[in-house]
Amino acid sequence: MTKQFTHTTMDRRSSIVYSTSVGKGGLFTPADYIPSEIGNSALEEESDDAGEGTATRKGKALHGRPEEYQSLLDANNSRTLQREAEVNGTVTEHSSSTEDGTLSAASLPKKLIDEERDLLIDNHILQGRETLDTTSSAANNYGSTEPEVVVDTWEEALENGKIITTTYRREGEVLACNALPLIFTFILQNSLSLASIFSVSHLGTKELGGVTLGSMTANITGLAAIQGLCTCLDTLCSQAYGAKNYHVVGLFVQRCAVITMLAFLPIMYIWVQWSETILSWLVPEPELCRLAANYLKVAAFGVPGFVLFECGKRFLQCQGIFHASTIVLFVCAPLNALMNYFLVWDKRIGIGYLGAPLSVSINYWFMAIGLFVYTIFTKQAVKPLKCWNGVIKPHQVFRNWRKMINLALPGILMVETEFLGFEILTIFASHLGPSALGAQSIISTIASLAYQVPFSISVSTSTRVANFIGASLYQSCIKTCTLSLLLSFACSSMNMLIIFLFRKQIAGLFSTEPEVVDLVTSALPILAFMQIFDAFNASTAGCLRGQGRQKIGGFINMFAFYAIGIPMAVLLTFNFNLGVGGLWYGITCALIVMSVCQGYAVFHCDWNEIIDAAKSRNSETVRV
Incomplete structure (x- = not known):
């Protein structure tokens, strides 16, 4: 993405460090929750250890x-x-x-x-x-x-x-050009789980329900929390690199990797030994619990690779190298799809259901190795190894670890909020039977895939708005936010038409079970209508991130999802017997509230106060 207006005079520096989370919310930036002196003091103490x-x-x-x-x-x-x-x-x-x-x-x-x-x-x-x-x-x-x-x-x-103000035409060109490559990146990363669901869905209804429950449990108890914990590097590594303390960057990355792996060793043990017992307390179907537990047992071996990939990605991103993970995904995403086919379906080497989690685990390691190879052999002008000062010493591992955790906790909270919400909906679907759980899995996958387009526009918007705020050009921010909503509406209208007109064909791609196909087909019109508000939610969230007001978006997100969306889903699903469609009616209600509240917050704000806050935040960062 372009980085306009980031290094003119000190007062005009851009204020944003945008989220690299693949979660739908994407409403967190740790630097906006933690006083910068925490990160600054950590840098000062680390310099002595790292030489x-x-x-x-x-x-x-x-x-x-x-x-x-x-x-x-x-x-x-x-x-x-x-x-x-x-x-x-x-x-x-x-x-x-x-x-x-x-x-x-x-x-x-x-x-x-x-x-x-x-x-x-x-x-x-x-x-x-x-x-x-x-x-x-x-x-x-x-x-x-x-x-x-x-x-x-x-x-x-x-x-x-x-x-000095921009034009709608210029903003349209900039947002579109910045969002286009992001769409491919997010779709590739999303395709890892999509390939598993797509390949297993043709084995049967119970297998589809098992992979759904297993992957959602892996996300909520492991992968999402890992992503949230690693967001502390977005702040620490960026500040260290900006302060020219290059050697400290590598130290932070290694410390985060070690602490994250140690923190998730107990969770991995639970996945392997007790996951079936714990799931049986929540899900009434024993067979679904067994299949989900088997998924978690295999997926556990890929967690260390996922940790290394998330840490390595941030090691490169803090140096301005954003394309490395995209290059790696361009290789690993197709490889994951091929491995899913051979390990699940091939008569000679295929192992059936367990081939799906095995493929994902192997590719997590390949992704980590890919970033390592890129870091070592890249011919780019920016040499990432300048931030590497050797392997971390044992006594350095737990030095200042509390400050790292304090930075990571807000990221974990915001990532987990939405993942937990969808996990709750999955558990509700399991009480409707295996077919309903399978249908919920397919609809969630389609919703996630459709969301990548407006989410890409959202990330592009947050960067552009932050650039203008850093340049004190709030009139241009208003035009950017307005055009972002228009682009999101255009993209969501296209998504809505595709999902509604081809709902039978889409359902047939994921399953051959007649009952599952019928449930998906009946619920997709609701999902199609939801696209408008899902896109507005993404766009307004991007505007709030650009303004540096992620907390407001986070509070709106939590209120709408847990006070309105989930209660409405329970009421409509079980009291009014609307089945799987009731779950998505509830989500749609939450998205309507989120879109209206976030839109009001974006356009009814004190722009001068936002600009002053950005200047203050940047002046604190410069003192690192």
């Missing part, structure tokens, strides 16, 4: 003399910016900072300069590549290079109170 650089040691020697330390830090950062500008191909004709300490065009990426120039041209402040607005003093000093002219004109326009 800090010269500037850090001098900083400790200068403790008590903050002015001298700040001057040294500024000088070190200035030199580092210049070196990175040369490596990354940014403009290097001038020094990386001006006399007053603000960043100049020399330290800015060319894409950022182009973005600002295009917006200045759109607003008739800059008339072209060489002709400037006559009211700009930069026009009288055209001896400098074009990037310097763009930066000077931009800064002068803001100082003079000129309104």
Whole structure:
């Protein structure tokens, strides 16, 4: 994704670290829940253990003399910016900072300069590549290079109170271009579970119910919590990398991996030994419990690989390398589909039902190995190994681990909220019988797959809104949010038509059982109607993330889902005998409430307060 407006003057730095969760909510960013001084103090303490650089040691020697330390830090950062500008191909004709300490065009990426120039041209402040607005003093000093002219004109326009705003056409192009690759990435990651359900669904109704219950239990008790725990690295590693403490990044990643694995060893043991007994307390069908327990026993061996993949993904992302996990998924997702076919259906090597969890477990390890190979052999200008300082020492594993957990707990809470909600609905479906549970599995899979398009727009929106807030251009934020809703409505309308018109064909793809197909076909019109509000929910959630108001979205999410959605689902399913369709009526009611409340919060807010909060948050980060 493009990173517009992220490194101009210090006041205009973008404020967002967007979520990398694959959960539908995606409403968490740990940095917005935990005071930044926690992360900052952790960095200061870690530097001593990891073998800090010269500037850090001098900083400790200068403790008590903050002015001298700040001057040294500024000088070190200035030199580092210049070196990175040369490596990354940014403009290097001038020094990386001006006399007053603000960043100049020399330290800015060319894409950022182009973005600002295009917006200045759109607003008739800059008339072209060489002709400037006559009211700009930069026009009288055209001896400098074009990037310097763009930066000077931009800064002068803001100082003079000129309104710089975007256009609906430009925002449509940016949101669409940023969302398109994300759609493929999210679909590929979602396809891991989709392949298992698709392959097992043709074995029979009970097998489909077993893989549904098993995969949902694995998500709620393991994978979702792992994703939430690893979000602490989004804050810690990003702050360490931004502070040029590269060696600390590798230390944080290793510590998180070790702590996460140790934390989930008891859960893995429960999956292997006691899962059938515990599930039998909640689900009345013994055969479903047995099949789900067998799924968990095999899936447990893939958990360490999943932990390493999540930690490795964040190790690269904090360095600005976002495409590595996509490359790995482009290999592993098709491989997972092939392995599902051979391990489930092939007459020579197939093992039936257990082939599905075995395929997923193996591919979790392949995904981790793929990121490792990329890190070692990549030819990219940004060398990720500069953040690796060797294997963590035993005494470093549990140093400051409480601070890491404090950062991780909000992420775990927000990820688990929606996963737990769908697990509850799955348990409700199990009380309706194996066919209803199988139908619920298929409908959930279709809903998740359809959600990837609006969710991609949501992530693109959150980044764009945060960019504009970092640049103090809230008028442009309003246009971006409005256009995001329009794009989401267009995409959801297409999803709605496809699901409604081809509901029989879609149901037939997942199952050959007549009862299951009939249940899915009857419930898909409800799912089709739900697409409108699911997309609005995603879009407004993205706007709230961009505004840095994830807490509001989180509270709305929890209230709508647990106070309205689930109670309505129980009432309509069991009291009014609407069956599986009642579950989805309840979810639709929750999404309507979420869309209305989040939409109101987005467009009825104090934009100046949001911008001031972003400036304050960024000024705290700079002090790391």
